[in-house]
Amino acid sequence: FFFGGSYTHTMPLLSHRQEEERRTVFVGRCPDAITDNDLLTHWASLGPDAIKKISWAEKDGNFKGFGFVLFNSPSLAEKASLFEPPTIAGRQILVSYKKSGTSNTPKRSAHELLNTMVKRRENMRNSQQKVALGETLAPKEWKPEDLKAAPFRKDFTVLLNYQENRKKFEYKRFFRNNAMKITEDDVKPILGWHEIKFDKDVMKVLTEQFENPTPIQSVAWPIILSGRDCIGLAKTGSGKTLAFVLPAITHLKAQARVEVKSGPIALILTPTRELTIQIVAELDKLKIAAAIRVGVAHGGHDGGANKHFQAAQIIKGCDVIVATPGRLIDFAEAGVVTFTRVTYLVLDEADQML
Ligand SMILES: Nc1ncnc2c1ncn2[C@@H]1O[C@H](COP(=O)(O)OP(=O)(O)OP(=O)(O)O)[C@@H](O)[C@H]1O
Ligand SMILES: [Mg+2]
16 A cells, blocks of 8 residues: 655654554545545644644555544544544544554464465465365364354343234234235234343434334344344345344354454355445444444455454454455465354345355
């Protein structure tokens, strides 16, 4: 990458670089229309000299959608990161700040793992003809005793709180009114927020935003919360993301905590980087209320797609990972991610991945 801007400096001392990282705030998902002035205005209340320099990422003269804001002190940078990120040209941008700087151990070990993987693939390529993606992975044989040794919980029917005395015809009417076809005849949809008890803080976020569950949510939640598999088809914008995201949160919070390098509990696969970003955005709305750690793995060339950054996040330990298959296989081959703890799997837009 080439970072635009007038500021140049020669190789700094490590301590100086670390100090600078603590004064730097990352801004991502930026529209092309963004200007220095947007950010200066946004953070104007921090004082006229708070910002030392703004640099934007460019490649071949094209804006890459992210940049860095250097503040005059670490505490100003931290304060700036606590502002609600600004909405510019209709899009809320991403603002991210790491107190300890980015030169931490997971990042270093991410580098090592990824470099080792690249070397291993090269060696294989040199010695054999061609190596397909994923070919350096050893297959995992699951034995019944392995599964017994790693118990997990998948029945959350206690969270369903059906209103008493509902008649069969009410369900029939619900399916008819929403033009729904259900292949099993024992499915009881929930008919309002009062019939389900997700985590209290999550419920608050939901009920503040949405009047009712959407039809596919009403049906999918009872099925998934009872631990059954579910295939859902519904038109665009019908709320399918939360249909699988909310039971995912319930599921993963009920399992033993994920530690460093122990991989996610919920894995959400999507066919495209755009879809991955959309799902992460839905998760982000609930991330704080649900206190979960979200990892992401997709290709591309903006800040959020930085391979080493994504790998470092995953190594630290994530409860859920949203990923496209290619990047995920890279990470699996590098040993950045394992799937031994995955007990909740989503294939979003599965038809696109077959
Ligand atoms: N219960 C609800 N009530 C109202 N809006 C909701 C509800 N649940 C989700 N939404 C909102 O509806 C929008 C579309 O949802 P979502 O992206 O999940 O659609 P989708 O079914 O996955 O569509 P697509 O097939 O295009 O991917 C989102 O902005 C989401 O926040
Ligand atoms: Mg969708």
